[in-house]
Amino acid sequence: MMNNVIEVEGLTVERGGRTVLPDLSVVVPAGQVVGLLGPSGSGKSTLIRAVVGVQVVAGGTVRVLGEPAGSPDLRHRVGYVTQDPSVYDDLSVRANVRYFAAMLDAPRSSADDAIAAVDLTDHADALVGRLSGGQRSRVSLAAALVGDPELLVLDEPTVGLDPVLRRDLWGLFNRLAAQGRSLLVSSHVMDEAARCDRLLLLREGRVLADATLPDLLERTGTTDAEGAFLALIDRAEEAAR
Amino acid sequence: MNVHRTLVTAGRVLAQLRADHRTIGLMLVVPCVLIGLLAWIFQDTPVFDALGAPLLGVFPFVVMFIVTSVATLRERTSGTLERLLTTPMGKGDFMLGYAIAFGVMAVLQALVATAFAVWVCGLDVAGPLWQLVAVAVLDALLGSALGLLASGFARTEFQAVQFMPAFVLPQFLLCGLLVARDRLPDVLHPVSDVLPLSYAVDAMKAVTTSTAPGSDVLGDAVVILVWVVASLVLGSLTLRRRTP
Ligand SMILES: Nc1ncnc2c1ncn2[C@@H]1O[C@H](COP(=O)(O)OP(=O)(O)OP(=O)(O)O)[C@@H](O)[C@H]1O
Ligand SMILES: [Mg+2]
Numbered sequence: 028m029m030n031n032v033i034e035v036e037g038l039t040v041e042r043g044g045r046t047v048l049p050d051l052s053v054v055v056p057a058g059q060v061v062g063l064l065g066p067s068g069s070g071k072s073t074l075i076r077a078v079v080g081v082q083v084v085a086g087g088t089v090r091v092l093g094e095p096a097g098s099p100d101l102r103h104r105v106g107y108v109t110q111d112p113s114v115y116d117d118l119s120v121r122a123n124v125r126y127f128a129a130m131l132d133a134p135r136s137s138a139d140d141a142i143a144a145v146d147l148t149d150h151a152d153a154l155v156g157r158l159s160g161g162q163r164s165r166v167s168l169a170a171a172l173v174g175d176p177e178l179l180v181l182d183e184p185t186v187g188l189d190p191v192l193r194r195d196l197w198g199l200f201n202r203l204a205a206q207g208r209s210l211l212v213s214s215h216v217m218d219e220a221a222r223c224d225r226l227l228l229l230r231e232g233r234v235l236a237d238a239t240l241p242d243l244l245e246r247t248g249t250t251d252a253e254g255a256f257l258a259l260i261d262r263a264e265e266a267a268r
Numbered sequence: 269m270n271v272h273r274t275l276v277t278a279g280r281v282l283a284q285l286r287a288d289h290r291t292i293g294l295m296l297v298v299p300c301v302l303i304g305l306l307a308w309i310f311q312d313t314p315v316f317d318a319l320g321a322p323l324l325g326v327f328p329f330v331v332m333f334i335v336t337s338v339a340t341l342r343e344r345t346s347g348t349l350e351r352l353l354t355t356p357m358g359k360g361d362f363m364l365g366y367a368i369a370f371g372v373m374a375v376l377q378a379l380v381a382t383a384f385a386v387w388v389c390g391l392d393v394a395g396p397l398w399q400l401v402a403v404a405v406l407d408a409l410l411g412s413a414l415g416l417l418a419s420g421f422a423r424t425e426f427q428a429v430q431f432m433p434a435f436v437l438p439q440f441l442l443c444g445l446l447v448a449r450d451r452l453p454d455v456l457h458p459v460s461d462v463l464p465l466s467y468a469v470d471a472m473k474a475v476t477t478s479t480a481p482g483s484d485v486l487g488d489a490v491v492i493l494v495w496v497v498a499s500l501v502l503g504s505l506t507l508r509r510r511t512p
Binding site: 042043079080081082083097099102103105107109111112113114115116117118122126127129130131132154170174 | 272273276277280283284287288346347348350351352353354355356357509510511512
């Protein structure tokens with residue numbers, strides 16, 4: 028059993044002529060839900076893209092499940108959900124999930140289970156283009172769940188969802204981790220930090236903190252993730268001065 | 269390469285098309301309208317018999333070029349391609365899946381347009397009709413393959429649509445419809461010898477004018493097929509797993 032599912036070392040990424048991730052090093056342990064938190068533009072999606080091997084990188088190494096990120100061997104083992112739902116608007120929910128099931132060599136029947144897991148069974152025959160934004164992003168999530176991957180990399184899967192649905196999805200993520208799956212989930216909703224086993228706080232492409240929530244609160248003397256995050260930013264700016 | 273994933277992808281593209289009744293209608297009706305117009309403009313002259321068949325090859329080429337390049341560009345901009353390339357699906361599965369789906373549409377389109385040209389507009393065809401249909405299907409496939417390739421160079425829908433005149437109109441000017449290819453200026457003649465649409469038009473002309481055009485058509489068909497395969501291979505090279 029591996030200890031770390033993701034090992035990033037000295038990762039440097041340039042996008043649009045700017046260095047978005049300067050020399051980032053971080054690990055994600057196995058069997059946990061790791062929250063990737065940080066303000067808009069801090070580089071969460073860029074890091075996630077590097078992990079699934081679709082980002083051109085300028086330097087450093089990214090190893091996933093013991094292999095270099097993006098290697099063919101990982102394509103069955105890593106599930107990826109992009110920030111904007113990437114599903115076909117002109118197909119039904121079921122047709123979409125079945126298509127991705129076929130691409131992942133998953134049994135056809137697994138599509139209905141994945142649709143049930145994101146609570147869309149009532150809409151299985153609806154065209155994705157006629158669904159709400161939150162429903163569409165759940166279709167996108169189902170299309171990744173359907174392959175039952177060892178590692179799930181989810182870019183803001185709960186954006187635009189109501190509290191009940193968010194609670195249910197985080198329940199699902201925690202259950203998957205309990206079954207031995209590993210998850211890296213980005214979010215900028217700080218109160219979701221409470222549902223993560225571990226937190227990675229990113230700011231301007233740098234890791235501000237890599238700890239459990241209780242550790243973080245103790246270290247900063249705050250009572251919630253948002254307070255801790257702000258305290259860390261203040262300290263970083265203090266130190267820079 | 270994986271046969272199952274390729275066929276499922278082709279089925280998915282066709283299912284998307286089926287949901288879009290207007291596009292299917294346009295793909296089937298527009299060539300008929302254009303051919304009908306042509307027959308009407310040139311009624312009581314021999315021009316329609318000379319131009320009708322070559323245009324029967326050009327229309328599916330143009331229509332398929334546009335439809336395919338926009339469809340694959342949509343796949344790039346919507347993020348579905350990025351996601352697909354993180355799954356075990358191969359680039360070849362993707363390209364062939366699209367080629368098969370649009371190939372099926374091409375057969376439908378060629379059957380409808382040829383039937384309309386021959387039975388409604390009275391196009392005179394000396395050779396066997398099935399060869400006319402076969403060449404029209406090949407031309408449509410060629411349009412699809414070049415469209416797949418062109419979309420690799422387009423970042424936006426606007427660019428994709430502009431590639432139509434850029435890729436297609438020069439070929440149209442040089443294919444021998446406006447000026448016979450052997451009367452083209454010295455520099456342009458060899459250019460027209462390389463471009464695939466020239467062979468599409470040559471093949472169509474052969475079928476309409478000769479009662480046994482088999483060997484001529486076969487030669488042209490081989491050149492077109494080589495272009496189809498080359499475009500698909502080049503096109504799959506433009507599918508990048510990693511992007512900036
Ligand atoms: N396609 C792109 N081309 C060039 N630069 C980009 C591109 N996408 C993002 N960037 C830049 O990279 C930086 C990090 O973006 P990224 O998408 O990783 O942020 P993020 O943390 O995911 O933000 P958000 O919470 O808004 O999704 C930003 O400064 C952005 O301007
Ligand atoms: Mg993002």
